[in-house]
Amino acid sequence: MTAWQRLGIEPTDNQREIKKAYAKQLKLIDQDTQPEEFILLREALETAQFEAEYLIYENEDLDNSSSIFEENNSFNDRNLNSDDLNDQTLENKLKRLKHHIAIQDINFNIRDELIHFNNEIEAYKDKSISSHFRDQILDLLRKNDLDDFCYIFTEKNAENIVTNHQKIIKKEKIEYSVSSNECIQSDALSIPVILEEVSNALWNKDISDITFDKFNYLLSQQYDIPLSQQIEIKDQLQAPLAEIEIDDLQPEYFRFLELWHETYPDDIHQYNPSYYSSLLQEKLNSFLSRYKLLKNLPNEHFELLNELSGEKKFHPLKMLKLRKSLNKISKNYSTVEVIDKLQLSITQTNPNYLFLKSLSNFWKFTIINILFITITFLFFNSLIAPDNQIIVNLLITVCISLLYIFILQPILNTRILGHPGYERTLGYYLKYWCLSGFILCILTPWLPDLPHQLLSYGWFISTTILLSALLLDATPYMNRLEQSAFINIDKWIINIGLISLSIFLISVFLIIGEPDHIWFIIYSLIPICFLFYPESFRPLFYIFGYNKEDTNLTNKQIMYRSIGIIFFRLFWVFGFSYLFIKSSSQSFMYAAGLILGSILITGFSAKNLSSTLKYLTYIALCIATLYTILFPLILIYYLYQSYQAKKIILSSC
Structure with a gap:
């Protein structure tokens, strides 16, 4: 397939038409899954542009699909058939070489392509034609200051061709020496020697100022040296620069990437299948994504x-x-x-x-902090005579709240979560927090008012600390109780359900605690927390349920066993309360049982809870407003709209 066939157009000298054809074909290629097709298309574009410029496309009927970018590190690996070669094939390859040399394509692997071209010339039977093409390529190299590559066509021994470049470097090292303690002087040092030193330094992860100065010197010579040395500099520095592993932020390394990007700005947008090019491109992308921040940071x-x-x-x-x-x-x-x-x-x-x-996530703790300020004020207001000392109470509350919210809260969050085994620590915290609340509920009738008040306030402080840590540790998609909201009214319905259940739980604990144990209301926070943050409190479901490690059981089996165990514990609490506890204290035991039973909420996902809460709230509102007739009809209409929206979303997935 010729370059024109790959572009899908007839041979032309119209560069605009060639570019349009290239853009059209490019849309049909996925560069991620078809890199070879992309390379061939890009090659076809370059060949067509060159041929259009010099009007050399007549009578081209040969297959030009072989990539000039194909890697070929040793011509001895190729087994060429000279019968398949002809002078037109060599002519086309020479044209492409002329094209890339003429445009000084820095990404062109000229050494490998010249060795491959020489290999084809040597395999050609007609020695006069071979000599003709050899003379042409040698003239081309000399005219473009690429004499360093002439050895490829003059050396007869393949081993000499492969090792010739190393000999040039060794010769330069004998003639010149570089002192690492002296500044680089361009008129006293040879580029090959400096290149060898910088390459070795980068392979050894040396990114010191001396190495950077030499690195800067080499890249600054790009427009003052022959193309062969430009290619050699990029070729030898790319791999060690890409291989440097820097885990932490180091401006010493970023300056190398910055200078490389300034010298080769197009590399970031070009596809290159080689390992080191891809690796360096990945690092450059990462660097550029945070370039602005790194430059502005002292x-x-x-x-x-x-x-x-x-x-x-x-x-x-x-x-x-x-x-x-x-x-x-x-x-x-x-x-x-x-x-x-x-x-x-x-x-x-x-x-x-x-x-x-x-x-930074101060807003996440807004409700917790408001609750902390309110309960703290009520606590000190009940300890100190409220009629005469309200200003003092306010000052005490403000001081304690500021101390806790802006200083203690972030430090405590850090202490709880800031170590590798924090999940285990958080699990213990959850366990003892829930147990302490359960026990304090049971002991409430037998505790004097002041000790009960002090213990309840202390337990409340531990609740705010735990909630802060759990909310900070939660991922963005945890505890999303609005997952089943498919229309705007659904969100209102779900929130109404949450608020209604919270008010109901607060009322139950308030009625049980009145009038002698008003602080008993604090323990209603346990089921309310389970309701609002079920996935954060999930460990409690297994702590009080089936907490044995059994690889033979599925998640559903473990869940069912946990539910059974929690119900057994609940049955035991209610049975013990009914048989052995005085009737005056039984209500507190039942409240403790309610806390234990509410752990079942944490066993279900937020999505399931959200859906259940939404439909129960719709039903409850319809029943509560049944006498109005109109309002239930409106709710049924919105419920139907929600169902239709759900069907559309599920069908599009």
Whole structure:
């Protein structure tokens, strides 16, 4: 297939028509899954453009589909059949070589292509034609200052061709020497020697100032040296630069990438199937995605950024300084969003990262903090005479709230989550938090008012600490109780259901605790937390259910066993209360049983709970407003609309 056939047009000298044909064919190719087709199409474009410019497309009926970019590190690996070659084939290959040399294509692997061309010439039977093409290519190389490659066509021994380049380097090393303690002087040093030193330094992960100065010198010579040396510089530096593994943020390495991108700006957009080109392109993409931030960040803060990755010591004051600096650089994003753009590794359990994350996600704790302020005020207002000391109570509440919300809360979140085994610690915290609430409910009738009040407030503080840690650790898609909302009215219905259930639970605990144990209402937070954050409290379902590790059981079997065990515990609590507890204290035992039973909520996914809550709320509202006749009809209409929207969404998936 000729270049024109691949482009799908007749031979022409119209460059615009050639580009349009290329764009049309490019749309039919998936570059990710058809890289070879893309390379062949790109080659066809270059060949057609060159032939159109020099009007050499007449009578071309040969297959030009073989890629000039195909890797060929040793011509001894090819077994050519000279009978299949003719002078037109060699002529076409010579034209393509002329084209890439004329445009000084830095991505063209000229050494391998010249060796391959020489291999074909040597295999040709007619020695006069071979000599003719050899003379032409030698003239072409000399005219374009590519004399360094002439040895390919003058050496008779294949081993000499392969090793000739190393001999040139060794000769240069004998004539010149480079002192690592002296500045680079272009008139005193040879480029091959410097190139060898920089390449070795990069392979050894040496990114010091001396190496960078030499690296900068080599790339700055791109327009003052022959094409052969330009190609050699890029070829030898690309692999070691791509292989350098830098885990932490190091401006010493980023300056190499920045200079490389400035020298070869088109590389980032070009497809290259080679391993090192792809690897370097990936690193350049990563670097450019955070280039603006890295350029604006003061150098002394790079060390602080390194403290956000892996197991590091907790430095709250340094992190506050870093947060202030990042907020100045990027005002439209939170500190954590800016840090996440840097793609740091192992940040999930890093205490400094968690500290900044806690400060940045302050809005997540809004309801918890409002509840903390309210309960704290009521607590101190009940301890101190409310009539005369309300201002004092307010001052105490404000001071304690500011101390907890802005200082203690982020530090406590960091201490709980900032270590590799935090899941186990969080599991123990959940277990003892729930048990302590359950036990305090049972003991309420036998505790004096003041100790009960102190214990209840202390338990409430532990609840706010636990909730903060759980919310900070939760992924963005956890506890989404609006998953079954397919129209806007669904969201209102679900929220009405949540609020109604919460009010019902608060009322139950308030009625049981009145009038002597008003602080008993605090323990209604347990089932309410399960209702709002079922997936965060999921470990409790297995802690109080089936908590044995059995690989032979499926998830459904474990779930059913857990439900059975929780119901057995619940039956035991209610039975014991009914048989052995005084009637005056039985209500507190039943409330404790309600807490234990509410653990069943955490065994179900947020999606299932959302759907169940939505339909139950629709039914309850229809029943409650049945006497109005019109309102239930409206609710049924919206329920039908929700069902239709659900069908459309499911059918499109």
